[in-house]
Amino acid sequence: MPSEVGNHLGVFDRFATQASNFVSRAWFFVLCVLLVVIWAPSVLVLPDIDTWQLIINTVTTIVTFLLVALLQNTQKRADDAVQHKLNAIAEGLSAMMDRLARDHPELRDDRDELRQAVGLEERESAE
Template sequence: MPLQVSTAVGGFDRFAKQASDVASRAWFFTFCVLLVVLWAPSFFILKDLDTWQLIINTCTTIITFLMVALIQNSQSRAEDALQHKLNAIAQGLSDLMEHIADVTDEPARKLADDLDEDLAQLRAAVGLERYESSSDNRER
């Protein structure tokens, strides 16, 4: 649960977050457009169509390859965080249902039986028996 979630963030995770923050800014897009605008007239300097195209193709391929890795890392961390939050909410609801179900008087026993069934369905649906931790599933 939330206490079992590691708060340690690895170096690559910190780098990926910072790179993602930079790449999502308008000025970064403007910088990319500027690079293309500067690259386009370089044909007159290089005077070789193959070299001219190779430069832009190589640059965009490398940047795309690296950005995909960074985006995947950011997406995985976001999904892990969401799963931990859902597990915490479900555990809290489960604990509340158990607390309410611990009723000793007979009129409330019917409610407790219904809550026991709801609790079993909640645990089956969410899978609280096996907590998924990002540190257990992949190296960070």
Template sequence: MAARVPELPSEVSRRIGPFDRFAGFAGRLTSRAVFFAFCVVLILVWAPSILLIRDVDTWQLIINTATTIITFLLVALLQNSSSRSDLAVQHKLNALAQGLGDLMEHLNDPDASERDLLRDRDELRKAVGLERFEGSDAAD
């Protein structure tokens, strides 16, 4: 049985799982100049190691293995971050569309209470910051 997808910002869980927190941290870290500098240093350390290793095949295998592992892990983390971002944007758009529809309906309804209008306005405001609270387990 699939979990109910939250429709309003107030229904979105504020819990973010450990993997999502780690993926977010890794995404922020790898998008900085420090990580790029680390990669450059890795190449600069590896390149002259041919003098110690002497076997070209082993020397190439070392860098190929290292870069393949790093790439594989970063692709998994990037996919997690991308999926969470896409889901958050979709929830935000759904909440905004529904909130605007409700607000327009209440504005055209002479019997609408002030409390209903305030509730709709608050839901729209919450939708603006919705992506902060999205985790990959939110749609599970």
């Protein structure tokens, strides 16, 4: 059964994968904590509390917005790959049940139920 999931990734997909690998490391979390630790005492330097809050709010909003977009991309591709693998397993199981149904006719109903449950379409036979 040929794979429908290609190995070719576009530029954005490769970038999203690299970004996901980068931000999922423990040291990235430490870097974020360090940023907050550096930001907190800056209240003494900045002229008013609003500017101080605006800085951290802006930075965290921008970083969150961009990371959500990148991580959604990698999560969707991972979900698509898992779904493809599950469909391949269900297709193989269905084919095996079809072959065994010759000796065990009760498997034909189970096979049909499996195909319907996972949404596998019936193949038209050339016979």
